[in-house]
Amino acid sequence: MTPEELRAHRASYPSRAQVRETTPDPAVRALLDLAAEKGISTVFDRFDKQKNHCGHGLTGVCCKVCHMGPCQITAKAPRGACGADADVIVARNILRWLAGGVASHGARGREVILALKAAAQGKLGQPIRGVEKLKSVAKALGLFHEAKSVETLADEVADVLLEDLGRTLPGDHKTLHAMAPPERIALWREMDILPIGSQQEVFEALHRTGVGTDGDWQNLMKQFLRCGLAFSWSSVAGSAIAMDILYGLPKRSTITTNVGSLAPGFVNIAIHGHSPVLATAILEAGDDPDLIAKAQAIGAEGIRFYGICCSGLSGLYRHGEVHPLGNAVGAELILATGAIDLWVADLQDVYPGIMDVAECFHTKVVTTSDSARLPGAIALGYDHRHANIDQTRAMARHIVELAIANQPLRQAANVTIPAVSAEAEIGFSVENIAEAFGGLDQLAEALRSGRVRGIVNLVGCNNPKVPYEVGITRVAEALLAADILVLTNGCASFPLLKQGFCSSARRDRAGTALRGVLDRQALPPALHMGECLDNARASGLFRALADLAGQPIAAMPFAFSSPEWSNEKGVGAALSFRLLGLDSYHCIPAPVSGSANVQRFFEHDTRATLGGGMVVIPDPGELGRRIVADLAAKRGRLGWPVFDSEEMP
Secondary structure: OOHHHHHHHHHOOOOHHHHHHHOOOHHHHHHHHHHHHHOOOOHHHHHHHHOOOOHHHHHOOEEOOOOOOOEEOOOOOOEOOOOOEHHHHHHHHHHHHHHHHHHHHHHHHHHHHHHHHHHHOOOOOOOOOOHHHHHHHHHHOOOOOOOOOHHHHHHHHHHHHHHHHHOOOOOOOHHHHHHOOHHHHHHHHHOOOOOOOHHHHHHHHHHHOOOOOOOOHHHHHHHHHHHHHHHHHHHHHHHHHHHHHHHOOOOOEEEEEOHHHOOOOOEEEEEEEOOHHHHHHHHHHOOOHHHHHHHHHOOOOOEEEEEEHHHHHHHHHHOOOEEEEEOOOOHHHHHOOOOOOEEEEOOOOOOOOHHHHHOOOOOEEEEEEOOOOOOOOEEEEEOOOOOOHHHHHHHHHHHHHHHHHHHHHOOHHHOOOOOOOEEEEEOOOHHHHHHHOOOHHHHHHHHHHOOOOEEEEEOOOOOOOOOOOHHHHHHHHHHHHOOEEEEEOOOOHHHHHHOOOOOHHHHHHOOHHHHHHHHHHOOOOEEEOOOHHHHHHHHHHHHHHHHHHOOOHHHOOEEEEOOOOOOHHHHHHHHHHHHOOOOEEEOOOOOOOOOHHHHHHHHHHHHHHOOOOEEEOOOHHHHHHHHHHHHHHHHHHHOOOOOOHHHOO
8 A cells, every 4th residue: 555545544444433334233233332322332432542543553664672762764764763774664563463473373272282182191081083184184294003092193293283383493394394285385495484383483583573683674574474384384274283183173053143142041151262172161061961950040041152253163163052143343242232141261352341341241251361361350271381281171160150150140131132143054164065065076166167256265353444344244245246155264254154144045145156056055155164273274175176176276266355354363364375375355454554665575576476465455345356356367367267247157
């Protein structure tokens, strides 16, 4: 974006009132009114008070690395006190952002890998359910032997994943070398961006961006790409592998979503955050007949669970009966219903503001991670060393008992549940998508023929710089109308869940040709692939289809889009797909426009080296049309049929 475009974009940030007017979800509108009536501050109110946002921060030219500053780059002051120019300052800032993203997903990934190792050693009391996944991963890593027990294999795989996460001695990243496309590995080696390990690359990124260290913006961007690969293959892929081995592959099922799913007659527990380990044990404790009897003894019908953000989606995929209500930005609105008895928060995307809303009602909040405490919440979970991981089931039971004890304090007069709900089909994976199509070769053929014109992974967070959930919704509408299949996961999936995009009954949202394919398979127009870590499933599907077509991923009519991205992990997610050679599409720019060189690197230079660049168009409808056009161009380069909408087969 040019400075003029950025100023126009900043002026377009919606107000709370505009969010209320434009939201595609009537429940959000009702809950915003409820919050206003009760004097509850939400993220939208606080965002309004932050305007006008600092232009130096938005463009990435504010440096706070040392205490000679903060330094802001302007026409009058083109260099900071140390002599760093806009290129270096912008590069340092965005590299630090990405390092934070690697650490964020890596920390929650480390917890589940530690849980896998504890299960293998008999310390967790959790069976290893993904045995076939374990065997396939062990074979890829060269660990498999028929004589080895499941527990031995799981322990050895966990060790490899932990080694890739924390390697300090120079060496190959084993997961990447075992599972990445060979043509990509060759390219990354040629570019000298192969990572040593996640923790080492974060360590190096923070070192390089310190006072008086790396003053070459291009060298900083090389480290940026290394961090991107560490994010992809340890923080995301490594974490996803451990989850699938420990808890098993996703199971397809149908669930009701949105706040109309709240059942006042039950003990209601919300699961919020990103780590599945204690959350899964809590869900299983909810099935305990003794605890159900205790809930019934206080007059409740039973125990019911609800999903906020990714922990809820992860539990839903494997346990079932966790009703998705909202994403991280909408959490305060869900709390404002007054219908939640206990809110279990682990880590990441749990805003401190939820405590103010919980205090307005009877809701208790329990935090389960030492890295994510909230003042006023009950801290009940893992210690800093995870030394008490063997107490997982006991802690889970105690947390459910807290919810049961708190339910009688709920006052019916304080409960308001908008009667808005939808049905959604969830639980898609590469394996069961192949099964649904009668083999991935059938989907590959539909893609080649043009009955499916392309596939887009539509994901990401939410950001109040775009009207809430509007960006994701409009991009999805544009893609489906053009016969492009949508994959979704994480926070961005909630508006699609709530509005029927994930329901097979709403195949009418798709264009004629795509609808014909979906009708034959009885599939919804948007395939819900899980939590944000499950970007690994989308990239796995892309790899499998590209292999069937005999093409590199970069040549295929695939794309990544996170219209409303908002945090450090979002930088890593988009970069992961650009590293595979795919374009990423967004409504919100990265804070790099203060440097023409770094902005060009993001938007254009990586297209020449990697095959994928960053496309930013604030209007979501226009962004959707750009994706459609770009995928059509890819089809043309492949020599595959390219159709106008009225000519589709």
